[in-house]
Amino acid sequence: MRTLKSAAGSPSALRTADVARRAGYSVQQVRNLERDGVLPPATRTASGYRMYGEIHLRSALAYRALAVATGPVEAKRIVRAAHEDPLAEVLALIDAAHARLDRERTDLGLAKEAAAAISAEPVEDARPSDALTVSELATALGVRPSTLRHWDAEGLAVPDRVPPRETRRYSPAQTRDARMVHQLRSAGYRIDQLRSLMPGLRRENGSEEIEAALATRDESIATRSRALLDATAALSAVLAAAEG
Numbered sequence: 001m002r003t004l005k006s007a008a009g010s011p012s013a014l015r016t017a018d019v020a021r022r023a024g025y026s027v028q029q030v031r032n033l034e035r036d037g038v039l040p041p042a043t044r045t046a047s048g049y050r051m052y053g054e055i056h057l058r059s060a061l062a063y064r065a066l067a068v069a070t071g072p073v074e075a076k077r078i079v080r081a082a083h084e085d086p087l088a089e090v091l092a093l094i095d096a097a098h099a100r101l102d103r104e105r106t107d108l109g110l111a112k113e114a115a116a117a118i119s120a121e122p123v124e125d126a127r128p129s130d131a132l133t134v135s136e137l138a139t140a141l142g143v144r145p146s147t148l149r150h151w152d153a154e155g156l157a158v159p160d161r162v163p164p165r166e167t168r169r170y171s172p173a174q175t176r177d178a179r180m181v182h183q184l185r186s187a188g189y190r191i192d193q194l195r196s197l198m199p200g201l202r203r204e205n206g207s208e209e210i211e212a213a214l215a216t217r218d219e220s221i222a223t224r225s226r227a228l229l230d231a232t233a234a235l236s237a238v239l240a241a242a243e244g
Contacts, residue, residue: 014052016042023060030060037080038063055241059083062238065231069224070097075231082238090239094232101225104188108217111187115210118179131160131169141182148178154191156181156198177201180210187217 014022019039020030033039034050039059042050059079066075078093138145151157152168157178159168170178180201184194200209 014054014057016050016052019052019057019060022057023064025060025064033060033063036076037083038076040083053241055238058234058237058241062231062234065227065234066097069101069228069231078235079238082235083242087239090235094228094235097228101221101228104221105225108187108214108221111183112211112214114183115180115214118176118183131171132175133170134159134168137170137175137178141178143182151178151181154195156191156194184210184213187214189213189217 016027016030019025020027023030025033030039031050034042034056039052039056042052042056045051059082062082063075063079066078069075070078074093074097078090078097081090081093132140134145134148138148141148148157148168152159157170157174159170159174161167162169177198181194181198184197189197197209197213
């Protein structure tokens with residue numbers, strides 16, 4: 001663990017309220033961050049009041065940005081590592097966060113290309129022989145048959161039931177739904193998001209709706225990328241304060 005300088009008696013000593021105001025948190029949230037190890041332990045005055053220093057403020061700011069970029073659980077892990085672990089491990093965690101965003105951006109680009117191609121495909125003039133079984137469609141998409149059954153149960157890609165055994169058969173339009181769900185799932189969309197999105201994609205202007213949905217996802221990635229950039233700068237200041 002890195003050796004931290006005491007805040008008490010320092011010209012830059014900060015009260016809990018000071019850290020809260022400058023970091024954009026409540027007083028209780030600052031205490032919670034200290035409890036969770038995001039902030040190093042505060043020093044105490046003779047009367048028991050917490051006193052913080054610059055490293056505590058920088059830690060709070062780093063966590064705030066990281067929570068946007070990576071989520072709160074991973075953000076806590078990274079900031080705690082900055083206080084406790086070798087520098088190489090901290091850098092590895094930051095590199096991994098950048099890599100995840102890069103994969104998301106790559107997957108989103110592929111989803112945009114695939115969605116445009118799928119939306120442009122004609123599904124009129126379908127013949128019964130064009131329908132696919134669950135196994136055939138699962139193989140074509142590279143997913144498990146159970147995944148298609150789950151999408152069916154969620155109303156995302158619902159096949160016909162062919163008597164006498166009510167076998168699932170996917171028409172070209174239903175196959176297109178399944179392909180669209182597959183691409184959107186690959187781009188990071190959750191099932192609950194797709195439940196509200198898919199009905200619009202089946203309408204005549206569905207291509208416009210999917211473009212809007214993917215653009216929203218693009219904005220989300222950009223926001224988190226910028227937050228990670230800000231967090232990296234704040235985290236660098238944390239490391240410098242710990243080593244100073």
